[in-house]
Amino acid sequence: MTGLQIVQIPVLSDNYVYLVHEPRDRLTGVVDPSLAEPVLETLDRQGWKLDYIINTHHHWDHTGGNVALKAETGAFIVGPQAEAQRIPLIDRALKEGERFRFGQAEAQILDIPGHTSGHIAYWFEPDDVLFCGDTLFSLGCGRLFEGTPAQMWNSLSKIRRLPDSTRVYCGHEYTEANGRFALTVEPENADLISMMARIRATRARGQPTVPSRLGDEKAANPFLRADKRELQAAIGMAGSDPVAVFARVRSQKDNFRG
Template sequence: MSTLEIHQIPVLHDNYLYLFKDPQSGNVGIVDPAVAEPVLEKLDELGWTLTHIINTHHHMDHTGANLELKEKTGCTIVGAEIDAARIPGIDIRVKDGDIYEFGAQKAHVFEVPGHTSGHIAYWFEESDALFCGDTLFALGCGRLFEGTPAQMWHSIGKFRNLPDQTKVYCAHEYTESNARFAVTVDPKNAALLSRFDEILEKRKHLIPTVPSTLGEEKATNPFMRADDPGLQAALGLSGADPVAVFAETRARKDSF
């Protein structure tokens, strides 16, 4: 099977949108369109016609262009059944465990509450692509605006079960800030220290650090490693419940 052709579109201060096409059907989707103009410009540049909007959650920097793009292209809007009332223009409602068929491509749908109560993610297995919105970032995770540490740890656990080669198409370029925090709570992690240097070099030249891979995140992202003895020891929480370790890590990041 052919895989998705994916284009990253930077918008606003630090958002990333993802425009993608299924070569077999010609379907074209945009993930979490904050604003319309850059999407329309990229579509024109590529000669593509938008058929779908794929939303991960309701925040305006993820749904702000839903209605304008739908009006201009007639596209179909896909979002969480559990949060349908907050997804502008929603047409197709998906839930945890669904397989959403995007042309010839199939996306596994995960409900991943924590950042928001109705957050979802889409894993296109054949394309090794995870569109995770604001649940997981490169070396970070989303703030807990509507969920609990237990919910977010459980949500991130769903990603830990996916293959290491999966690319993490998160929605923001927060990596440098996340890295500066990560080394304060996991200072003896050699893989993290090496990655930190690489990130600083990339950002010095304004090179995107996204997507990363789940393998990188499992090895270096403190929010994916709350059950790791090394991280627990560094936090003074050896043997603690991973939820408590996650909560402490998140609290420290919130005040970093």
């Protein structure tokens, strides 16, 4: 544990931007800034100065604040190597196997393509923190804009190998709608049913459902369960290739109106 402090900033209709602060060296980063203004206001309120901009993928609602924040603060920008051309003002491109040193803390980089072709995650292992952008959501996963079902299943399987205690900081508050869909896939999943009850109560109080705990996602998120007997049986695909099962569930979600 390095005592990382995380401040969640809701922006646009459902995006989350995160300030990450390492208190010993007094370093601050911002993960996926859609916009500059709310980030600057929050930095001000915390009394923190911005050192790093940390991007998971190139979409504008994750990088839209890069240029203005760098102009204002001189922050150093890190992002995915495979999308370096599409990350505004990137200073250092990162890929799997590399580490991003952040004061006393350190993130391992995971390549998790599928939503976009070069999407990466930042895993701060000792702090049990994962920033995974739009790849894994609570009870859902990102749409496949630039990747195949096989790539996305592989990326999600990589995330699934992390410890249950990992806190999943994803890019959007989509949890309740994702859960409504998940219940159509596995209506009998007791873990999903109880997680959804907690989520509905949290949303009714106007509070965020993010971060979620990876252990809960493993038990309830259909996109992490394409190789599970119970899920396969629930959709009439017992014994099928997990990639085919994942593709089926993903395309059902793409067409879900609920």
